[in-house]
Amino acid sequence: MSLSLVCQNVSLYRRRADGSERAILKHVDATLNAGEGAMISGKTGAGKSTLLQLLAGLLRPSQGQITANGQPVSRWNTVHRDIWRRQVGIVFQHPHLIDEFTVLENVILPLIPRGTSLTQLRELAWQALDTFGISHLAKQKVLSLSGGEQQRVSIARAIVSRPAILIADEPTAHQDDDGTALIIEKFAGWKLPHTIVIVAAHDPRWTQYGKFADRHFLLENGRLRELQ
């Protein structure tokens, strides 16, 4: 069965300090299918990161549900949502790398519990680093890297396990033109018959380069609408 990811009337509320609730996302409906690249844009604070975290299984919606191939993954219990997250590669807005680890160790991290042999595990990690031109940094501690390099390490970590769903939050925020072009090209290349790629970005180059975004969504005031 072809992969599909569906948001059905998804809302998320956060409790304020005074006890009242604020809606971050309101009645979001969207369907994404395998082979598609989706871009979500919107102003800062519009809820893009929150939506991505919901799709990645890091948060549960307050209302509605997210289904994958018809299964309500957002309503699964903790143990099963752990398994769901194995299908997802995520690039955070902040790289969230572990300072004590080297670049290679950070990239290897998602592979450790997946039963991959140590040799294969290293091969996959080197491939991921090569993809983004940072294999020469493999032995360095992440603290010594620039923001752009850290971001590329974070992307390499997200793709190393060959996830079915790749979710990225502002993956080119710290990149120069060449770096941005490279990342958009790689993300476009990641659109395969069995994968879905979702990117949240302000950067207009994601649409200008034209290779990646098959669908473009705009998130405003917690509501999502698709731009034609």
Add this chain to the structure above:
Amino acid sequence: MPQNVVDPPLEDTKIIHKILSLRSSFPLFAWSVRDLSRYPLETILLFLSIVTLVAILGTALLLSQALSTTAGLLLKDSPSVVVRRVSPLGWSALPAEESIRLARSVPGVLHAGIRIWGTANSSEGPVTVFGFDGSNRFGGLTKSAPLPKRGEAVCGAGITTGENPDFLKLIGHNTLIFRIIDTLAAKTSMVAHDMVLVHPDDARQLLGIAEGHASDLIVDVFHETEAEAILPDLSRAFPWPVRMTTRKEAAGIYVSASARRSGIVYITIFPGMLALALIVIGVVKGQMVQSCNVGLFKALGWTTTNIFQMQLLKALVIGIPAVTAGMVVSYGLVFRPGSSWPGYLFFGWNDNPPPLFLNASGAFLVLIEMVVLIFLPYLAAALWPALRAAVSDPQDFLESK
């Protein structure tokens, strides 16, 4: 508004999960070791803390267990009742044949025999001299000892002879020189540590006991509980005043003396243990702080089981060698040949101490005690925070970073 949680219909995910868990053990193990090596100081400190804690507690428990085993051995072979004749001057020898005859006349007495023993001086200090002709017994401990003829001696493991190792000079009522024909087995040394077995006639001569007389009378009864019951009859049977000691009384004296000394040891080590426990808790908590990346791990596809496995492996990589090393140290402290402090502490022996012994069940019991007292709390301390973190939503951890 919270939503209902549902189970996925994909039953195979559970099976796949289990298979993955098994297959993933080696990379997880390698990762755990690598993770520990990132914090060498904390790892070494934790290791040493556990080793010390196990060594201290293990030593106390092993000593206690070994003393209990030894007491059991001692009491198993001791007579039901020991009868000694008392006089205004203290102990005095009792007529052997008459004493046996009188004791046997008491209903309930199964066996009566005499012992000839007392203390004499050797060149290295006082020894216990025992007249040994095979008919009497000093427990099963002398079972394998050869019968000494006149002028011969069989020595306990703690007897030192001075310049000439083949001969022993003893000074008592008289002075006699014995040729040493054998040494008692090392395992008897807790009881026969300072004992010298000689011919009964030599013993009498050395100790100044008249012909046909003995130091005391030993009486056996069919059942332990009968010993106290026959004491009044036994007392009345002798025409002279006697002092009788049952096996139970002997055990009480022995146990209370040991317990008093053990209690002092436990009181001494308690603050030390408490301090070490605090160190262990501190280091474990430190490790938990390092594992605050749990939320990130989960976001990257680690399951609760994986995180639990990793923490378990990390705890075991330190814990198993540390507990093993601690046990080896404590066994060495207590049972190493020549280790003198247990004998000094518990029995006041100053030189050539007897080794302590432990049977298999006693050793196993101590091992179980160590596991329950130290290893399980350590594992719980190492795993509980990680487990709590691992079952939570990863977003909370990511937001706190």
